[in-house]
Amino acid sequence: MLDKKMNLHSFKAKKGKEKITSITAYDALMAKIFDGEVDMILVGDSLKMSFGGESETLGASMEEMIYHTKAVCKGVKYSFVIADMPFGSYATKDMALTNALRFYKETATDAIKLEVGLEKLDIVRSLCDEGIAVMAHIGLKPQFMRFDGGFKVKGKEETQAKELLQTALAMQEAGAFGILIEGVKSDVAAQITESLEIPTIGIGAGVDCDGQILVWSDVFGFFDEFKPKFVRRYLEGKNLLKDAIRAYASDVKNKAFPHSQESY
Numbered sequence: 001m002l003d004k005k006m007n008l009h010s011f012k013a014k015k016g017k018e019k020i021t022s023i024t025a026y027d028a029l030m031a032k033i034f035d036g037e038v039d040m041i042l043v044g045d046s047l048k049m050s051f052g053g054e055s056e057t058l059g060a061s062m063e064e065m066i067y068h069t070k071a072v073c074k075g076v077k078y079s080f081v082i083a084d085m086p087f088g089s090y091a092t093k094d095m096a097l098t099n100a101l102r103f104y105k106e107t108a109t110d111a112i113k114l115e116v117g118l119e120k121l122d123i124v125r126s127l128c129d130e131g132i133a134v135m136a137h138i139g140l141k142p143q144f145m146r147f148d149g150g151f152k153v154k155g156k157e158e159t160q161a162k163e164l165l166q167t168a169l170a171m172q173e174a175g176a177f178g179i180l181i182e183g184v185k186s187d188v189a190a191q192i193t194e195s196l197e198i199p200t201i202g203i204g205a206g207v208d209c210d211g212q213i214l215v216w217s218d219v220f221g222f223f224d225e226f227k228p229k230f231v232r233r234y235l236e237g238k239n240l241l242k243d244a245i246r247a248y249a250s251d252v253k254n255k256a257f258p259h260s261q262e263s264y
């Protein structure tokens with residue numbers, strides 16, 4: 001349990017000392033429960049899938065991400081908060097700066113995350129030069145799923161593995177404080193982690209990353225339409241909630257709720 005607020009310095013200082021723990025959250029209620037139990041909370045655009053019922057993340061808007069980031073920040077006192085920049089919000093340097101500044105001015109987020117390749121290097125550099133903390137998301141990039149033709153594991157071929165390493169090193173040089181590695185072969189993610197001074201956070205990228213992240217509705221068994229290989233379930237949330245809603249509905253039907261003690 002954290003006893004003081006995690007900041008950029010304490011986050012980076014964990015590299016090589018202690019694994020970094022993280023999870024997503026999209027509202028104050030969940031953020032309050034997770035706060036301090038994990039080092040980092042990501043307001044991911046995965047909310048479009050797990051909560052919005054969509055099959056991809058591309059529809060997330062700035063307004064939605066700002067709304068959810070504000071809510072998460074309201075629930076957090078200790079963990080480091082990162083907000084996802086939605087698809088299309090960092091297409092050019094000017095757009096990236098305008099939208100990243102909105103996150104900083106309108107919410108209390110500690111940092112932002114962008115899905116990147118080398119083509120985004122100048123954008124990442126200009127954000128960092130402006131004092132914005134950037135986490136660079138490489139590997140399987142959900143915002144590129146239409147372009148890639150689905151969610152595809154990366155780093156299987158040598159040229160792709162080399163490109164991932166080159167991208168991670170370039171992002172570090174441009175000022176990124178961390179690299180999120182998604183859906184990448186474990187040995188490639190391990191090599192990237194070893195080559196960097198900044199921490200890597202993995203999702204489907206093996207045990208050697210500096211930390212791990214999972215989407216909360218996956219980990220706690222609320223989203224069960226499919227379970228990616230990299231997800232471990234720590235709760236059967238959907239089943240528990242189903243039992244509870246059935247018990248409540250049955251009590252109402254049978255006039256077992258409310259009791260006299262629950263009435264005025």
Ligand code: KIV
Pocket residue numbers: 024042043044045046047084180182203213215
């Ligand atoms: O949007 C998200 O939740 C993410 C995680 C999958 C890392 O980017």
